[in-house]
Amino acid sequence: MREIHIDKITATVAELCIKACTVVAPDIRAHIEKVVQTEDGLARQVLDNMLENQDIAKRERMPICQDTGMAIVFVEIGQDVRIVGGLLADAINEGVRRGYDEGFLRKSVVADPMQRTNTKDNTPAVIHYNIVAGDGLKITVSPKGFGSENMSRLKMLVPADGIEGIKAFVLETVKLADSNACPPIVVGIGIGGDFEYSAIMAKRALLRTLNKPNPNPYWAGIEAELLQAINQTNIGPAGLGGKTTAMAVHINTFATHIAGLPLAVNLGCHVNRHEEAQL
Amino acid sequence: MIKEIFTPLTDNIIAELKVGEMVHITGEIYTARDAAHSRLMDMVALGEEMPFEFKGNIVFYAGPSPAKPDQVMGSIGPTTAGRMDLYSPTLIKRGLKAMIGKGLRTDEVRKTIKAHRGVYFAGVGGVAALMSQSIKAVDVVAFEDLGTEAIRKLTVQKLPVIVAIDSKGDCVYDDR
Numbered sequence: 001m002r003e004i005h006i007d008k009i010t011a012t013v014a015e016l017c018i019k020a021c022t023v024v025a026p027d028i029r030a031h032i033e034k035v036v037q038t039e040d041g042l043a044r045q046v047l048d049n050m051l052e053n054q055d056i057a058k059r060e061r062m063p064i065c066q067d068t069g070m071a072i073v074f075v076e077i078g079q080d081v082r083i084v085g086g087l088l089a090d091a092i093n094e095g096v097r098r099g100y101d102e103g104f105l106r107k108s109v110v111a112d113p114m115q116r117t118n119t120k121d122n123t124p125a126v127i128h129y130n131i132v133a134g135d136g137l138k139i140t141v142s143p144k145g146f147g148s149e150n151m152s153r154l155k156m157l158v159p160a161d162g163i164e165g166i167k168a169f170v171l172e173t174v175k176l177a178d179s180n181a182c183p184p185i186v187v188g189i190g191i192g193g194d195f196e197y198s199a200i201m202a203k204r205a206l207l208r209t210l211n212k213p214n215p216n217p218y219w220a221g222i223e224a225e226l227l228q229a230i231n232q233t234n235i236g237p238a239g240l241g242g243k244t245t246a247m248a249v250h251i252n253t254f255a256t257h258i259a260g261l262p263l264a265v266n267l268g269c270h271v272n273r274h275e276e277a278q279l
Numbered sequence: 280m281i282k283e284i285f286t287p288l289t290d291n292i293i294a295e296l297k298v299g300e301m302v303h304i305t306g307e308i309y310t311a312r313d314a315a316h317s318r319l320m321d322m323v324a325l326g327e328e329m330p331f332e333f334k335g336n337i338v339f340y341a342g343p344s345p346a347k348p349d350q351v352m353g354s355i356g357p358t359t360a361g362r363m364d365l366y367s368p369t370l371i372k373r374g375l376k377a378m379i380g381k382g383l384r385t386d387e388v389r390k391t392i393k394a395h396r397g398v399y400f401a402g403v404g405g406v407a408a409l410m411s412q413s414i415k416a417v418d419v420v421a422f423e424d425l426g427t428e429a430i431r432k433l434t435v436q437k438l439p440v441i442v443a444i445d446s447k448g449d450c451v452y453d454d455r
Contacts, residue, residue, distance in 0.1 A: 050403070053406035053408050062350070062411070105345075147359050234455045236455065271405055
């Protein structure tokens with residue numbers, strides 16, 4: 001059985017937090033560079049600002065956005081791995097604490113949803129664990145800002161609502177989000193499973209690289225159709241009008257109950273931060 | 280050529296601002312977001328004096344990231360203005376005329392802005408390293424315990440914003 005020491009996990013999480021918040025992912029960069037050519041007026045100016053902002057953030061090693069988010073961490077643990085030196089959750093939270101301190105990232109977490117005292121180190125992280133085959137450990141950190149998170153929605157549709165019901169709810173969600181979600185957005189959608197599993201699928205859908213459609217042609221078609229419909233809303237970059245409201249629509253699905261059609265829509269902003277590492 | 284406006288904003292400056300135009304703000308502005316607004320409301324209810332002069336000043340809905348040792352300001356940008364909608368009419372009636380945020384406001388906020396001849400500017404969300412370059416000095420003026428949510432006086436030079444609701448009540452998001 002392979003052993004992985006928690007110190008390595010802590011160092012990795014810290015590094016991922018800083019990188020995700022300061023360096024835009026190549027797929028997002030390339031997409032903005034492409035769509036800026038298709039816009040004019042305010043929309044073009046906004047997209048130009050986004051590119052310039054990414055350059056400054058990278059050069060100055062400072063956050064792309066002041067909202068450096070709550071740290072959402074996905075861990076895939078190979079079942080042949082043994083974590084040594086302490087608790088995995090403690091190691092991850094220590095990594096978040098260190099990354100947010102050393103990276104001069106904003107501490108945006110309050111300890112209690114009503115008493116709202118800032119924990120001052122951005123912990124705790126929201127951690128999702130999965131046991132997988134092998135002896136590897138994959139860690140993905142998604143620092144999630146709440147401009148877009150607040151505009152996300154979930155609905156328990158019924159089978160009779162069908163694909164039209166799904167499309168209508170997704171479009172409605174994007175329209176309600178409007179400029180608040182910091183468009184051009186990535187739309188993560190989870191369909192099926194149960195209540196909470198649909199939401200986790202939607203969040204995972206945001207982690208997918210752009211231009212990688214769902215492997216199932218039916219769902220790939222729905223993704224393309226929804227993207228087109230969303231980009232016809234004229235919400236545009238920063239909500240100031242234009243052709244580019246979303247960069248991508250990603251759908252993940254799972255088996256569900258005969259009575260159900262759970263649907264979750266999780267929105268990601270124009271930076272859609274996530275970074276991963278394989279240990 | 281982008282128009283530059285200077286604080287404190289006079290009624291004349293505000294009256295000349297037209298919805299949809301980009302302007303650069305130079306002068307002093309104040310940050311306040313959710314937690315600071317909640318405290319300001321308590322102070323209004325108790326009849327206390329505000330921690331800074333509202334007249335002519337601009338409130339920026341923002342909570343910056345920490346500055347590095349060699350920086351004046353970390354990353355800074357507008358947060359969703361809608362979360363301040365419950366508080367804004369009270370503060371506008373108390374003399375606040377100008378706000379910077381991101382996104383749509385309620386009809387009530389819009390009507391109150393119009394009635395008091397104020398202005399709401401929108402910044403582009405998530406271009407916070409860029410916006411930070413416009414900040415030349417920072418002082419915490421109230422609620423230091425709130426950390427990023429404290430009220431800070433910012434000295435800004437050519438801070439880029441868009442007139443989102445002008446003093447006539449016209450709104451940039453209507454034109455889409």
